[in-house]
Amino acid sequence: MTTDFPHAFSPFTLGPLTLRNRLVALPAGTSMATDGVPTHGDQEHFERLAAGGVGLIVGGATVVHPSTTLRSRKLVEAYRDEVVPALTEKAAGVHRHGAKIIGQLCHLGREFIGGESDSPPSAPSPVKTVRDAYPPHEMSVEEIRDVVDGWGVSAANLARAGYDGAEIHAAHGYLPAQFMSALTNGRADAYGGSFERRMRFVDEVVAAMRAAMPENMVLGVRLSGEEEIPGGMGIEDCVRIARHLAESGSVDYFSITHGTRGTYVKDATHPDGVAVDSAARVRSETGLPVLVGQRIRDAATADHIVKSGKADLVGMARALLADPDLPNKSAEGRLGEIRGCLGINQDCRAFDPHLHCAVNAEIGRGRHRNVGVRAATTKDVYVIGGGPAGLEAARVAAGRGHRVTVFEAASELGGAVRVAALSPHRVTLIDVVDYLSAEMRRLRVDVNLGAEIGRDDLSELADAADHVVVATGSRPGPVPAGRALTVVTVDDVLVGRIPAEVGRAVVYDESDGFWPGYSAAEALVARGWDTRVATPLTALASRVPAESVGPLLGRLGSAGARFHVATALELPGSDDDEGGRLVHVFGGGETALDADLVVWHRPRTAVDGLARALGRREDVSVIGDCVTPRRISHAIAEGYRVGAEI
Numbered sequence: 001m002t003t004d005f006p007h008a009f010s011p012f013t014l015g016p017l018t019l020r021n022r023l024v025a026l027p028a029g030t031s032m033a034t035d036g037v038p039t040h041g042d043q044e045h046f047e048r049l050a051a052g053g054v055g056l057i058v059g060g061a062t063v064v065h066p067s068t069t070l071r072s073r074k075l076v077e078a079y080r081d082e083v084v085p086a087l088t089e090k091a092a093g094v095h096r097h098g099a100k101i102i103g104q105l106c107h108l109g110r111e112f113i114g115g116e117s118d119s120p121p122s123a124p125s126p127v128k129t130v131r132d133a134y135p136p137h138e139m140s141v142e143e144i145r146d147v148v149d150g151w152g153v154s155a156a157n158l159a160r161a162g163y164d165g166a167e168i169h170a171a172h173g174y175l176p177a178q179f180m181s182a183l184t185n186g187r188a189d190a191y192g193g194s195f196e197r198r199m200r201f202v203d204e205v206v207a208a209m210r211a212a213m214p215e216n217m218v219l220g221v222r223l224s225g226e227e228e229i230p231g232g233m234g235i236e237d238c239v240r241i242a243r244h245l246a247e248s249g250s251v252d253y254f255s256i257t258h259g260t261r262g263t264y265v266k267d268a269t270h271p272d273g274v275a276v277d278s279a280a281r282v283r284s285e286t287g288l289p290v291l292v293g294q295r296i297r298d299a300a301t302a303d304h305i306v307k308s309g310k311a312d313l314v315g316m317a318r319a320l321l322a323d324p325d326l327p328n329k330s331a332e333g334r335l336g337e338i339r340g341c342l343g344i345n346q347d348c349r350a351f352d353p354h355l356h357c358a359v360n361a362e363i364g365r366g367r368h369r370n371v372g373v374r375a376a377t378t379k380d381v382y383v384i385g386g387g388p389a390g391l392e393a394a395r396v397a398a399g400r401g402h403r404v405t406v407f408e409a410a411s412e413l414g415g416a417v418r419v420a421a422l423s424p425h426r427v428t429l430i431d432v433v434d435y436l437s438a439e440m441r442r443l444r445v446d447v448n449l450g451a452e453i454g455r456d457d458l459s460e461l462a463d464a465a466d467h468v469v470v471a472t473g474s475r476p477g478p479v480p481a482g483r484a485l486t487v488v489t490v491d492d493v494l495v496g497r498i499p500a501e502v503g504r505a506v507v508y509d510e511s512d513g514f515w516p517g518y519s520a521a522e523a524l525v526a527r528g529w530d531t532r533v534a535t536p537l538t539a540l541a542s543r544v545p546a547e548s549v550g551p552l553l554g555r556l557g558s559a560g561a562r563f564h565v566a567t568a569l570e571l572p573g574s575d576d577d578e579g580g581r582l583v584h585v586f587g588g589g590e591t592a593l594d595a596d597l598v599v600w601h602r603p604r605t606a607v608d609g610l611a612r613a614l615g616r617r618e619d620v621s622v623i624g625d626c627v628t629p630r631r632i633s634h635a636i637a638e639g640y641r642v643g644a645e646i
Helices: 040-051 081-096 141-160 175-180 200-212 235-247 276-286 299-307 318-322 326-331 388-399 416-420 427-442 455-464 490-495 515-526 546-558 609-614 632-645
Strands: 012-014 017-019 023-025 056-063 100-106 165-169 218-226 253-258 290-292 313-316 380-384 403-408 446-449 467-470 486-488 504-509 530-534 562-564 567-570 581-584 590-592 597-601 620-622
Touching: 040 056, 040 081, 081 100, 081 141, 100 141, 100 218, 141 165, 141 200, 165 200, 175 200, 200 218, 200 235, 218 235, 218 276, 235 253, 235 276, 253 276, 276 290, 299 313, 299 326, 313 318, 318 326, 380 388, 380 455, 388 403, 388 427, 388 467, 388 632, 416 427, 416 490, 416 515, 427 632, 455 609, 467 609, 490 515, 490 597, 504 515, 515 530, 515 546, 515 597, 530 567, 546 562, 609 620
Parallel strands: 023 056, 023 313, 056 100, 100 165, 165 218, 218 253, 253 290, 290 313, 380 403, 380 467, 403 446, 467 620, 486 597, 504 530, 504 597, 530 562
Antiparallel strands: 012 017, 567 581, 581 590
């Protein structure tokens, strides 16, 4: 196969394995497990990744000991014999499509992810993490040895299941990293103190796994090149650890990442390839193959990394959720057909109840039986509205052979997403519009811009179409009159409909806690406004994904923004009431508003007039924000379902 990315798609020998290319699906657990055993949905997910063309899959969210399970039992429990049949099916599914699979084994230690546990957190020392409520239990020597044995048993189960290798998760501040770091290991026994003693736990884990694995299985270690916490380990620590492990002769590769729990999933505010330079250091210092990931979204970037010699293998996680076929499409030159990851850490990090993706409705739900299957009867489908919901419905319906026409009132496709993409650090939102627009051209969908459909058009429209999809979206919620104040919406700020002369601004997030109000605040501080953010909610940005909240508030705070929680906004009550006030919800008095501009963020309002006029009919589907305003993921999922069912 000829390709524009010859380095990314060249074979690679990793220990005893021959990989068909250098692209790797990074560890990203599905949470599709029942009582610690992977479900059929989990197996289908990994087979889908393999079919998409990656050379290697590293399966994550696999724990090695009962002391690190969750109450929900959503993590795969590799130490139990009961998992072997399911893991065997998973490995066989991956192998059917020519890929290899490695199981990443983990003990969380003092950290907990995705829910509560019936076991206490445990660690080398009782050093509490700021991310959890409780200090950890200091492990005894007997407990340490029991956990090490768990790693050996888990590796043996991977071998029994036909896996090609195993990886020790020694990154992101989990138990192995807690032993290796002087910040979290204050022990005075054989497992703490000097570097060599702090390495003893990981050395014993490596030995236990090697003893349980046949020679044809590879063993890797994942390390954080930078932990990105005060007093945490940095690249020099990482290089020293990697050298130590390489000298043992028992490790086949390193996987290099950055961050600890809560920071390692980088959103769109971070640059691409954040860990590449760290990976290059480890590769040059150890001579072992290196895998690097984090904010790598396309084959071009992967090809450059391999060509430049900074890593041997390049991993992606979220990019392959957005489009599992990214490798095959890239190799075949079908770059315009790739659905890009937005980097918003929304559905892929919520695990409600398991893995989903904002732009790919099949993740967590499976492919609808009709998708890609030509419809028995070709229909004329009219889609009113060119936002994500309408365009996704058009894409899926056209892919099934229907004749699809889209009517969009604006001069551009994208709906509310096009405005949201004007937000600072949120420009990647436009990628889903660009992808869907390209799909309209590829599938020869008839797109009519500046074509507003009114109630008078409905009778003629309904007569001409076999099925009508209403996806008319939403508009900003109405803002109250400000009398002596200028009061605007978030959309007004993002598109620039605010006074040119900067002054004092208050952004009032009435009840959302999501991105819009905070995006308006970022836009204002970037233009030089003295900005305050107020909300009657008891927390700031409470619905923004966890990995994005800290960077968001940090950017605002460093730019001089001030915050008022549990605070209601009262506008001037009369023309002679010049200022208005900020009132503390739970008592404590009030503060003068003292603002030249108020950005009042209320829930958006459904544009549902056409839907109401058409009423409930079998040949009419109503989807997206015109049902009720929600997120991109709801629009995409509803558009996908309706397009498949017409």
